[in-house]
Amino acid sequence: MTSPDPRTRPVAAVLYRGGEVSARRDLLAVEDPLEIRVATADDPEPRRLSMTMRTPGDDADLAAGFLYTEGIVRNREQIAGITCSEDHVRVDLAAGVRLPEAVPKRSFVMTSACGVCGRASLDNLRAQPPGPLTPGLPQLAATVVPGLPGALLRAQATFAATGGIHAAGLFDLRGELRLLREDVGRHNAVDKLVGALLLAGQLPASDAVLMVSARASFELVQKALMAQIPIFAAVGAPSSLAVELAVEADMTLLGFVREGRFTVYSGGIRITR
Incomplete structure (x- = not known):
């Protein structure tokens, strides 16, 4: 069994079923580390912002979404470019966009089980949403x-x-x-x-x-x-x-x-x- 898809990987396994034993090859979802690095126009040397265990694929989306949901960027115009490598993603922020002062104090080391495992306290968990939801809508x-x-x-x-x-x-x-x-x-x-x-x-x-x-x-x-x-x-x-x-x-x-x-x-x- 081969897997051209980088999101899956074949492994050898033994199946026990109904008293019978048989060798088989299974496809497993891949879990590999990815480092998210961020550089600014003022500081082009990228800083490691996060290390996460993820399934390869859509890494640019993952990095952009992480920065957005953490409140580090507020819109796509604040991202000048994203470069993906096998084990890391580099995000270049647009001119004038800086990393918040709180970022170096927060630990963004994540596993595939928990998105906020590295946060120091509950006070640091909340990101400020861009605005309120419309009451009662949509239906x-x-x-x-x-x-x-x-x-x-x-x-x-x-x-x-x-x-x-x-x-x-x-x-x-x-x-x-x-x-x-x-x-x-x-x-x-x-x-x-x-x-x-x-x-x-x-x-x-x-x-x-x-x-x-x-x-x-x-x-x-x-x-x-x-x-x-x-x-x-x-x-x-x-x-x-x-x-x-x-x-x-x-x-x-x-x-x-x-x-x-x-x-x-x-x-x-x-x-x-």
Whole structure:
């Protein structure tokens, strides 16, 4: 078994099933380190900003999305260029754009399991969103929601090959998938999606639904809020802090979106029957 796709890698394995044992080759989702480096016009020597474990592919989107959801850049014009290598991405900021003073004090060492593992305290977790969400808008029909997980799963090519990767999908209000990104890290998948929107000039995404193949954690809800996505849906459960943030921001938060049902934890006014 060979894999021309850099997102997957074949490995030798032994399958035990029904008392029978057989050798096989499995495809696994790749998890490799990526360093994000940032340079400014005033200081062209790139500074290491983050080290993350990610699935290769869409690395420019990942870097752009990370900088945006962390509040380091506010629009695509603040990014002069992105250069990708096998193990790092260099982001050059536009003239006049500087790294915030707080950046050197924050540790952005991440694993594929946690987007904020390196932060020093809860006070440092919150990034300032570009603006408030529009109260009560947009409106999403309740009948659309149960179809989102299936549409997301059908579009997950790497998950179909490996069974071991997360996805973030952006849907319109009719339940049509607009954009998909996959990664072993759920926060990376969302950053890749937000970064793609940023580089395409499609932020804010105030008329869309974000669906993730994971639980609704604080960091994922915050990334959606930074992109001004008003409706967040997750296959799994929300955390208490995710619900608190969603309520505070007037975001619609849906959990346990699976098997034809879902639970509304915040912003139910946007869901119509």
